[in-house]
Amino acid sequence: MRRFGRQCRGQGHVFVKLVRETETQLLTLGQHVGSLALSAQLVLQNAARFSTRQHTRLATQLTAAIEAHQLIEHQSRRLTHGKTLSACKIVNPYDRTIAPICKGKSNCPTQFGRKPGIIAEPASGFIFAAHLPVGNPGDNSYVLPLVDKVQQAITQVTHRPPLALHSLAGDLAFNDTALREALHARGILTVGIPHTVEPITSSPTQEEVGRILRDAGLHRQRTPYQVHLACACGYSRPVIESIIASLLCRGVDRVRYKGHRGAILQMGMTVMAHNAATLVRIEQHRLSKRAQKLRRLLCLRSRNSHQYNGSKN
Amino acid sequence: MRIVRHLQHWLTGRGPRLQVVDFVPETHPLRQWADTFPWAALVAAVDRSFAQRFPLKTARGRAPVATRVLLALELLKHELSCSDEQICSRLRTDLAVMYACGITEIHVDRTQGHFVLPEVLAQFRSRIDERLMEELITMQAAAAMEAGLVSPAHLVVDTFPSEQGSQRVNDAATLYKAKKKFSRSSRTFSTRAPRKGKS
Numbered sequence: 001m002r003r004f005g006r007q008c009r010g011q012g013h014v015f016v017k018l019v020r021e022t023e024t025q026l027l028t029l030g031q032h033v034g035s036l037a038l039s040a041q042l043v044l045q046n047a048a049r050f051s052t053r054q055h056t057r058l059a060t061q062l063t064a065a066i067e068a069h070q071l072i073e074h075q076s077r078r079l080t081h082g083k084t085l086s087a088c089k090i091v092n093p094y095d096r097t098i099a100p101i102c103k104g105k106s107n108c109p110t111q112f113g114r115k116p117g118i119i120a121e122p123a124s125g126f127i128f129a130a131h132l133p134v135g136n137p138g139d140n141s142y143v144l145p146l147v148d149k150v151q152q153a154i155t156q157v158t159h160r161p162p163l164a165l166h167s168l169a170g171d172l173a174f175n176d177t178a179l180r181e182a183l184h185a186r187g188i189l190t191v192g193i194p195h196t197v198e199p200i201t202s203s204p205t206q207e208e209v210g211r212i213l214r215d216a217g218l219h220r221q222r223t224p225y226q227v228h229l230a231c232a233c234g235y236s237r238p239v240i241e242s243i244i245a246s247l248l249c250r251g252v253d254r255v256r257y258k259g260h261r262g263a264i265l266q267m268g269m270t271v272m273a274h275n276a277a278t279l280v281r282i283e284q285h286r287l288s289k290r291a292q293k294l295r296r297l298l299c300l301r302s303r304n305s306h307q308y309n310g311s312k313n
Numbered sequence: 314m315r316i317v318r319h320l321q322h323w324l325t326g327r328g329p330r331l332q333v334v335d336f337v338p339e340t341h342p343l344r345q346w347a348d349t350f351p352w353a354a355l356v357a358a359v360d361r362s363f364a365q366r367f368p369l370k371t372a373r374g375r376a377p378v379a380t381r382v383l384l385a386l387e388l389l390k391h392e393l394s395c396s397d398e399q400i401c402s403r404l405r406t407d408l409a410v411m412y413a414c415g416i417t418e419i420h421v422d423r424t425q426g427h428f429v430l431p432e433v434l435a436q437f438r439s440r441i442d443e444r445l446m447e448e449l450i451t452m453q454a455a456a457a458m459e460a461g462l463v464s465p466a467h468l469v470v471d472t473f474p475s476e477q478g479s480q481r482v483n484d485a486a487t488l489y490k491a492k493k494k495f496s497r498s499s500r501t502f503s504t505r506a507p508r509k510g511k512s
Contacts, residue, residue: 121469129454130450154465159458229467268447270391272388273388275450275454280349298467300464
């Protein structure tokens, strides 16, 4: 089972009933696990025919099984008594990093898996960093680790003038006062993160630019030109969906490797493959009109197509 | 040529020598894709990480398959949406895949069934940890910024769900396990069986 819930989650009482029934069944099934495990441990201790290695392996497996059952039992009792869970619901006792992923859809079953976050350039789609936390934390917890990774990459570049992160765009899930303050403290504009569902203006007036800089407290760090570019990027934020679609086509829609480390590995390799394809597109000028314009404004160059590119291996 | 020496005997065996570059045109998508990676830096990072975490206990034995080949295969696997078996099979037959893996010339040997076994690729993958993966992405981003192709000035951030899939049980892994089990059982049987001869 990779999903739970029914096709329409609108009527909550039906869902609660279903959960309680399932959890009761789980409790009934697992009530003998504790006693059986204890007797198995006794048998294992007295068994002389196993080698030390086999003995250790079996004991570890048995302990893992007992711990897994205890976790399930704890959450099942809370749910059957109508109490809320302190953390995410455990969907796989042997891989507790998996969590239910609710993405705000009201008419589909809840997926469970992982929720990676990416930080990318909206013009070309190049992904600078990816972050994959354990479980399903809030979206605003992704931002600072991702920004840290980008700044780490910037430190490796020997570019003059030095590169810097000027602005960050995101959806309404990133609208958090503490996060905005943290980003402003790093000199990053948050004009691309909306406060409401109203669309962001693509070309702000001079008064609006002044107000944005005043609110962020970045008068001396950021110029009005940079605010204009930040608004243009924030306005075109939905382009990230096409970047995500490109990753999904490369197989990130389903984690095939085992555990949290495996998920990070799959995600990382896919991001690198996607980035290489993006760089090929940039070199061949296969970009949208908007992306080309944005690249001109950012003074980004493309490689000369007449330049000799010998084998780089 | 260094990679050829590191690869197994099939690439240095007898037969006509093929220049891989001659068979893969510059406009080939896979060649263009492979040329964007800063291979030297990536391979050095992987080797450094492996040397720290898995130091070699002895210098004896055959040289391993080159890191460049295995890293490229892992990336190609995600680019071409292949399984381990499929990408290892393509390395044997597809010259563009050979180019992407950094193999510049090969000796043809028709009796050879494979260049890299899927198990070797899985073993390489199991050694890559989270820190190394982050380092590789950072290096690729830094190289692109250094070349002036991308800018970190205005970025956009988002999350998306990724469903947990089942572990794929492939034929190669099943066969490998079966062989291992068979050899273990036959060894046990031979040690337990009574010896004939002296009476």
